[in-house]
Amino acid sequence: MGLILxxxxxxxxxxxxxxxxGSTTPLRAERTPTKAHAPxxxxxxxxxxxxxxxxxxxxxxxxLASPGPLDPHTGIVIATPNIKEWKNFPLTEKLFARFxxxxxxDNDANLACLGEWKFxxxxxxxxxxxxxxSTGIGGGVVSGGRLMQGYHGLAAELGHTTVWxxxxxxxxxxxxxxxxxxxxxxxxxxxxxxxxxxxxxLMDSLSTITSRDVSDAAAQGDLLAIETLAxxxxxxGIALANFLAAFDPSVVIFGGGASNSGPALxxxxxxxxxxxxxxxxxxxxxxxxxxxxxxxAGLLGxxxxxxxxxxxx
Amino acid sequence: MGLILxxxxxxxxxxxxxxxxGSTTPLRAERTPTKAHAPxxxxxxxxxxxxxxxxxxxxxxxxLASPGPLDPHTGIVIATPNIKEWKNFPLTEKLFARFxxxxxxDNDANLACLGEWKFxxxxxxxxxxxxxxSTGIGGGVVSGGRLMQGYHGLAAELGHTTVWxxxxxxxxxxxxxxxxxxxxxxxxxxxxxxxxxxxxxLMDSLSTITSRDVSDAAAQGDLLAIETLAxxxxxxGIALANFLAAFDPSVVIFGGGASNSGPALxxxxxxxxxxxxxxxxxxxxxxxxxxxxxxxAGLLGxxxxxxxxxxxx
Numbered sequence: 001m002g003l004i005l006x007x008x009x010x011x012x013x014x015x016x017x018x019x020x021x022g023s024t025t026p027l028r029a030e031r032t033p034t035k036a037h038a039p040x041x042x043x044x045x046x047x048x049x050x051x052x053x054x055x056x057x058x059x060x061x062x063x064l065a066s067p068g069p070l071d072p073h074t075g076i077v078i079a080t081p082n083i084k085e086w087k088n089f090p091l092t093e094k095l096f097a098r099f100x101x102x103x104x105x106d107n108d109a110n111l112a113c114l115g116e117w118k119f120x121x122x123x124x125x126x127x128x129x130x131x132x133x134s135t136g137i138g139g140g141v142v143s144g145g146r147l148m149q150g151y152h153g154l155a156a157e158l159g160h161t162t163v164w165x166x167x168x169x170x171x172x173x174x175x176x177x178x179x180x181x182x183x184x185x186x187x188x189x190x191x192x193x194x195x196x197x198x199x200x201x202l203m204d205s206l207s208t209i210t211s212r213d214v215s216d217a218a219a220q221g222d223l224l225a226i227e228t229l230a231x232x233x234x235x236x237g238i239a240l241a242n243f244l245a246a247f248d249p250s251v252v253i254f255g256g257g258a259s260n261s262g263p264a265l266x267x268x269x270x271x272x273x274x275x276x277x278x279x280x281x282x283x284x285x286x287x288x289x290x291x292x293x294x295x296x297a298g299l300l301g302x303x304x305x306x307x308x309x310x311x312x313x
Numbered sequence: 314m315g316l317i318l319x320x321x322x323x324x325x326x327x328x329x330x331x332x333x334x335g336s337t338t339p340l341r342a343e344r345t346p347t348k349a350h351a352p353x354x355x356x357x358x359x360x361x362x363x364x365x366x367x368x369x370x371x372x373x374x375x376x377l378a379s380p381g382p383l384d385p386h387t388g389i390v391i392a393t394p395n396i397k398e399w400k401n402f403p404l405t406e407k408l409f410a411r412f413x414x415x416x417x418x419d420n421d422a423n424l425a426c427l428g429e430w431k432f433x434x435x436x437x438x439x440x441x442x443x444x445x446x447s448t449g450i451g452g453g454v455v456s457g458g459r460l461m462q463g464y465h466g467l468a469a470e471l472g473h474t475t476v477w478x479x480x481x482x483x484x485x486x487x488x489x490x491x492x493x494x495x496x497x498x499x500x501x502x503x504x505x506x507x508x509x510x511x512x513x514x515l516m517d518s519l520s521t522i523t524s525r526d527v528s529d530a531a532a533q534g535d536l537l538a539i540e541t542l543a544x545x546x547x548x549x550g551i552a553l554a555n556f557l558a559a560f561d562p563s564v565v566i567f568g569g570g571a572s573n574s575g576p577a578l579x580x581x582x583x584x585x586x587x588x589x590x591x592x593x594x595x596x597x598x599x600x601x602x603x604x605x606x607x608x609x610a611g612l613l614g615x616x617x618x619x620x621x622x623x624x625x626x
Contacts, residue, residue, distance in 0.1 A: 069592060069594065078594065125464075126464070127463055127464040127468075141559075143456060143459075143461050143463070143468070144459060144461065144462060146456075146457060146459065148456050148457065148560070149457060149561075150440055150456070150560060150561020150562070151438075151439070151440040151561050151562060151563035151598075151599075152561055152594050152595060152597065153561070154558070154561045154592065154594060154595060155440075155456065155559065155560055155561040156558075156559065157558045157559075157561075157591075157592070158558065158559065160558050160591040160592075161554075161555040161558050161559065162476060162551050162554065162555055162589060163475060163476075163478065164478060165476065165477060165548075165551060170591070172591040172592075173591070174589060174591050177591070235478075238475050238478060241474075241475065242474040242475055242555070243559075245467070245469075245470045245471065245473050245474050246454075246468065246469065246470075246471065246474065246556075246559050246560075247461070247463060247468055247559075248462075248463020248464050248465055248466070248467045248468040248470075249463070249464060250464035276475060276487060278470070278473040278483070278485040278486070278487050278490070279382060279467065279470070279473075279485075281382065281391065281465050281467060282465060282467060284465065285464075286464075
């Protein structure tokens with residue numbers, strides 16, 4: 001049985017690692033700057049993979065985590081916000097032509113879910129809901145022991161679900177998506193707008209506000225910060241009630257920077273979830289967890305995808 | 314390879330049928346009144362199964378479709394609105410003790426989805442979203458060629474997802490669920506409330522109003538009926554956009570009486586879906602279909618469940 005080569009394509013760096021199946025400690029690992037807006041992103045990626053390719057062992061498969069939207073069934077990156085030169089880019093086909101092993105691709109949120117399931121907070125579960133609260137809100141779902149991908153590979157794009165039809169404008173151009181209310185970006189924006197409208201706050205001296213600033217201020221008793229996180233938590237609780245009714249997981253895993261917002265976010269979130277879930281059975285034995293893999297979630301998820309998808313040798 | 318015995322437990326009758334695997338034409342079929350509120354529902358069910366049990370062939374498994382909530386993993390009916398004597402009722406265990414073959418159970422909406430997938434409008438697809446628009450709104454999902462059940466067996470309870478936090482009260486006691494806005498019951502209720510509030514309508518002479526009456530009136534140009542169905546369609550479009558982002562199916566199948574409401578419901582629904590879906594890729598090659606199995610969906614879905622779950626003999 002050969003090795004798995006994992007790649008995580010991030011906005012600032014591309015990371016690659018060589019794993020034995022099921023190991024979280026890479027045999028080799030390298031990284032290179034993405035330089036997303038400069039030409040040659042693919043060439044840098046290919047050179048990085050070549051740089052850790054083993055001379056004395058076989059590689060069974062390559063697993064790739066990339067920002068989406070992308071199609072995991074065809075291996076085509078449809079478009080990424082960062083890497084402008086990748087439009088309908090046949091990523092797996094190009095890597096297969098160069099390295100002659102099966103190549104598997106999925107988006108970073110799905111693979112973070114898969115990584116947490118196999119190696120992190122989701123171990124032992126068969127029904128996993130992963131939510132990343134970051135600049136946006138991403139989702140991933142394992143149902144009955146299998147990653148949900150969907151027909152176009154766009155399943156579990158949970159940030160773009162409407163919970164408030166007349167609510168704030170989302171980055172995607174639609175209104176009232178949970179990402180537009182409860183992401184880190186949305187939390188920071190609401191606090192800033194309220195301060196600009198004249199609300200007093202400890203944050204009013206800051207030149208820019210992040211969701212971290214809001215949770216810091218909330219911890220110091222700042223009323224605007226507390227209200228801001230309560231609002232985000234309330235709608236996140238509504239969205240989570242919807243996701244439980246849709247997927248019925250046994251564990252909900254929160255990742256991303258804004259998942260460190262503490263009880264000022266999570267107390268209102270859980271209260272709203274309890275208020276909005278239509279059947280308390282969903283909450284029976286339901287585990288809530290923080291993601292444990294951190295920056296390695298993409299690499300480990302890509303390994304898991306390749307292991308699950310590739311035939312044994 | 315033996316036969317499959319299917320049972321569909323309805324509010325007014327229990328139906329049982331004996332199938333060769335993969336056949337939609339039963340070798341034998343019988344039915345008995347459910348008498349849901351009278352004692353002895355289980356005894357009637359058991360006697361019905363015994364009445365079609367073959368003398369000269371083996372039965373590999375029994376498949377059961379029942380109203381929920383129920384747990385398909387344990388075979389326990391938690392509660393059904395109709396059959397009051399079934400509280401945490403170990404239905405599959407009792408049938409196994411009597412007939413000594415594996416028994417599989419799921420709720421009627423999930424099994425209608427499974428039936429349509431194997432025998433009806435979902436054939437050839439691997440990612441199916443089934444929505445039944447009836448007195449309530451039920452859902453079922455096949456993802457990657459497998460029925461989604463969830464940890465407690467409560468996945469795809471899509472009628473109870475919030476699309477309008479301050480919206481109408483749902484039968485479950487929560488506000489703004491899509492079932493409270495766009496089910497047949499909700500459509501009829503909204504029309505009645507508007508007439509009681511003094512709105513003119515062709516329906517104002519009716520002593521009771523059904524969703525069928527509303528679609529008939531809409532077809533005659535009744536403005537209130539048209540607005541009523543447009544409102545239901547608008548929110549159903551928002552919900553459907555959420556469901557596509559969650560499950561990314563290749564076919565959406567509508568069942569239930571209110572799915573016969575015609576363009577007065579479906580034109581606003583599709584317009585709202587197009588307006589609310591955040592990425593048009595979801596709609597690429599997406600098929601919309603009417604359920605084709607009618608009253609046989611539960612029996613055929615129960616057969617499919619048993620075939621998928623039971624070992625071959």
